[in-house]
Amino acid sequence: MRSELDIDTAIERAAAGRFRAVITDRWNIGTAPNGGYLAMILGRAMARELADAGREHGDPLSLTTHFLSVARPGPAEVAVAIVRSGRGHSTLEARLIQRDEAQEEREVMRALGLFGDLGRATGPTDVKLAPPDVPPLEACLSGRPAGAAPRISERLDMHLAPGDASWLTGERSDDATLRGWVRLADGREPDALSLIFFADAFPPPAFNLRAVPLGWVPTLELTVHVRARPAPGRLRARFTTRVVSQGYLEEDGVLWDAEDRVVAMSRQLARAGRG
């Protein structure tokens, strides 16, 4: 059975350096598709472009995506170009394009990505970042809020450490940290590419801050470093915001796999306070 995430991030080659995609509304938050979902489409197109060029290093080591305008569910195109390709690393550029009513092209996202081969990388390893102490699932809070849950929450099997998502209970803990377990609801196991999605799948920890109004927190720029290919099983995550300044905030994420290895580190710059 093909997973929802794979179906909804599928791309089809349209021409040299050009792919067709269909953005679905199944990953929406409100009326806008989730940014990590969209970034994963770009990552997939870049990896395909590389593979079709005969390059066998398709792991997204670092993917930066700039969100230029709001994406709409519906048809889209991805324009991809290899900027530089070497023996072990390649750098690519991707643009997500949608057409308006007049069929005018509108660039929705722009990304730069560094790809490599995490299956064959060699060099020193020394990890100081232990996975957070997240209680077992049954002691956690469901990530699916009651009432008007965003559609993306139907696709996720998410469990948050109790107390971390304080805004859900009407309080604000003043600690912008969120820890939890996550996997896809249909059981699809994580892989390197899907970590781009997971890095933006949690609600904003900044909602724990009294200064930050609950509402849309649009991502301006998202950078995901994939540090290892994840083992099958649930991911463990910690997301933190430390600096909210003049309406801008950063959100740092770390994802660990079921074998307690750091598999991704992410940072995004987002805008808060539009209420």
Next chain:
Amino acid sequence: MRSELDIDTAIERAAAGRFRAVITDRWNIGTAPNGGYLAMILGRAMARELADAGREHGDPLSLTTHFLSVARPGPAEVAVAIVRSGRGHSTLEARLIQRDEAQEEREVMRALGLFGDLGRATGPTDVKLAPPDVPPLEACLSGRPAGAAPRISERLDMHLAPGDASWLTGERSDDATLRGWVRLADGREPDALSLIFFADAFPPPAFNLRAVPLGWVPTLELTVHVRARPAPGRLRARFTTRVVSQGYLEEDGVLWDAEDRVVAMSRQLARAGRG
């Protein structure tokens, strides 16, 4: 008196979307120009392109630079394009180009940047990140190592918290954190643009780890978020590496200005272990 940093990052318009620059060897580490120095040239070209287009939001809110091949001191060109320009934000792309012996163009760096106006940004502020406790200058270690100091160290007035740069004393503390004071040796005050440079100006904290060989730690990708325009005076910085994995490492930086405000947050992905 014009500052060395301003002279060496100066750009001159050559054509629409094209600038001339001269990379000097004054910011070298070994034989390669420092990555933050080069990224600042790209940031300056992007800001100029915006200003010349009549846009008055020239602060680099987020600048991601991919290092494609080694830059050489000498003439260079910067190709800049505005990807999207809105009322308060603009996104630009920049490419640093050098020519080889046969005058063949070689792309050395590619950058994506989001620009805005930190002088007029409004919205909530809540900062949880206090500046590190760095001892007064006279109790610090000079950032200028004895012997074969890199040329960049002549341009910097840097003071490191004692004990933090443990590899300089022949030991390895196993704590990849580096705290210190920094300003330009010629007294030029920091501004938003120069924070791109400062975010890559410290030695790699990973040298404190026994697993990491002392040697070249080339940056693959550097992202700097400028969070506020710095006040005049010395910057305080903390750089940390938490995950060295298969030879890849991240380095996170935070810069505070003389008024204790967070002015920049940076993260880079680098390669270690080539000895």
